[in-house]
Amino acid sequence: EKTRLAKLRRLPSVTVDAEEVELQANLEIPAELPLIAQAGAQGIGLLRTEFLFMNREDLPDEDAQFEAYSQIVGPMAGDVVTIRVLDWGGEKDIEALAEGIVPYHSGPNPALGLRGIRMLLKRPELLEAQFAAILRVAVLGPVRILLPMVTVPAEVAQAREIFERVVRRLRRRGVALPEKLPPLGAMIETPGAALAADAIALEADFFAIGTNDLAMYTLAVDRAETEVAHLYDPLHPAVLRLVQFATEAALRLRMPVSVCGEMAGNPRLVPLLLGLGIRTLSMNASAIPRVKQVVRTLKIDDCARFARRVMEQGDPRRIQELVMEFTDGAP
Ligand code: PEP
Ligand code: MG
Secondary structure, X not given: OHHHHHHHHHOOOEOOOOOEOEEEEEXXXXXXXXXXXXXXXXXXXXXXXXXXHOOEOOOOOHHHXXXXXXXXXXXXXXXXXXXXXXXXXXXXXXXXXXXXXXXXXXXXXXXXXXXXXXXXXXXXXXXXXXXXXXXXXXXXXXEEEEEOOOOOHHHHHHHHHHHHHHHHHHHHOOOOOOOOOXXXXXXXXXXXXXXXXXXXXXXXXXXXXXXXXXXXXXXXXXXXXXXXXXXXXXXXXXXXXHHHHHHHHHHHOOOOEEEOOXXXXXXXXXXXXXXXXXXXXXXXXXXXHHXXXXXXXXXHHHHHHHHHHHHOOOOHXXXXXXXXXXXXXXX
C-alpha cells in the first residue's frame, strides 16, 4: 500500500481524457507541511493563518508573521501558496485571544457578526501588517492572498486599496517586492457571495469556494451544532446550485476558481465537482492520494453528464443515491 501511494505521488493528476485536475493542500498548522510534500500536492490552496493568532496574549507583528510564512513558502519550493488572511469570529476559537486584542463582539449571533474580512476592515492595521508580511514573503515563491467571508464587492475593493497602500509603503521602505504582485482572491462561502459572484468577480482575481461555511449559511445549520448535524449536507441542491453559479461566473471571466471545503477531499464528490466545471481542488493533504486515484479513472464528459442529472434533482437523498451509484465502481 505504501509503495503504491509513493508511486501514485509521481503520477500526474489527469482524467482518462487528459483533463488536468490540480490537487492542492489545505494547511492549518505548519507541522502538516511534510505531509504536503509526501502527498504530492500541487501547492497550497488554503493556508489558514488563524494558528498564528492562537494561544498567545499579544498579536504577531509583521516580522513574526513574515518568519512564519517564510517557513512555509520557502519549503514549498516554487509551488503556489494561497495565504488566507485572518478569519476570526464565527465558530473559530475566540477564547484563545486575550480580551481586547482583536475587537471581537460575540453579539447576538457570532456567525453573522464581525467575522473574517469584516473584522479586518474594522481594524485595518491588522490587515496592513498581514499584507506587509505576505508581500515580503512573495519574493520567496508564488503567493496568492485570500479574503475570508466576503459578501459584497466593496470588501474586496477596500481590501485592495489597503493592499496597494501597503505596497507603496514597502516600496518607500526599500523592501524587495516581486515584479508581479500576489493576486487578491475572495472566498465564496456565503449564499450572498455565491449569488453575487458575477459582481464580486469584477473585483477579485480568483475565487476559492468554501463549501463548509457555504453549507452552514445556506442551510441555516451551524457547523458545530450536533442537534441539526443531519441537516448539514453539501449535497443539498441549494448548496450545489450556489457552487455551480459561482463556478460559472468565474469560468465566464476565465478567472481561477477552486473548491477548498471538506467536499473537495471526498473522493465520492469529486466527479460532481469536476462535472460542474471545477478543475482545482484543495483538501487535507492526507486526502490527495485517494482523490488523485479517482481523478485518474474519470472522464470529464461522464462527469458533466452526471452533474447535469444531479442538478435536475431536488431531494438531497436522491442526489446522495446518484452519487453512490456513480462512484460505486470507484477504486
Ligand atoms: C470553508 O468554509 O469551506 C473553508 C474552507 O474555510 P474554513 O473551514 O476555514 O472556515
Ligand atoms: Mg470558511
